[in-house]
Amino acid sequence: RKEVEQDPGPFNVPEGATVAFNCTYSNSASQSFFWYRQDCRKEPKLLMSVYSSGNEDGRFTAQLNRASQYISLLIRDSKLSDSATYLCVVNTRGTGRRALTFGSGTRLQVQP
């Protein structure tokens, strides 16, 4: 089983739609969770951290479910500019600087 698993997609949605991605992780001791965004042929950039109580940044909402070991990203009112690959990132091996593991990403294509 992969340490961090994501549905690769692609998710093809119309503008204005709401779309949700899930990501599961294997280590129940993981403490840090993030969503990164990667545009085509560009480097990954931090979209948002994921906090235990859930957090929102504009149209983006991230949630953590420790019992089921997954995190989610909800995008409301999708824009064409949201088209990208979304990477789930988890510290799968507890504390330590080396511990961040990336999922292989979920591709989102927002269509006019």
Place this chain on the structure above:
Amino acid sequence: DVKVTQSSRYLVKRTGEKVFLECVQDMDHENMFWYRQDPGLGLRLIYFSYDVKMKEKGDIPEGYSVSREKKERFSLILESASTNQTSMYLCASSFGDNTRELFFGEGSRLTVL
């Protein structure tokens, strides 16, 4: 703004050649990382360093080595390039522990013929 600069965006090398990939960051970050990214496999950690002259193996260190002689610079070395090392290589840096943001360079696409 944090800037992570990778020396070469595109390289084409032949099997057996020695390859150097350079990465420089300008924000005094103590942590630096080298990842490779392949379709369907995501980003995989090759090596990382959290101090000058310190290095630790990541998940896939075989066939690679690294050098960190100065805090701002982290080099990835392929002693004898092979075709299975054709990939996108991404350098990243960060400050502090693993709760902090990783800042990536634009990547170096290496093709080994």
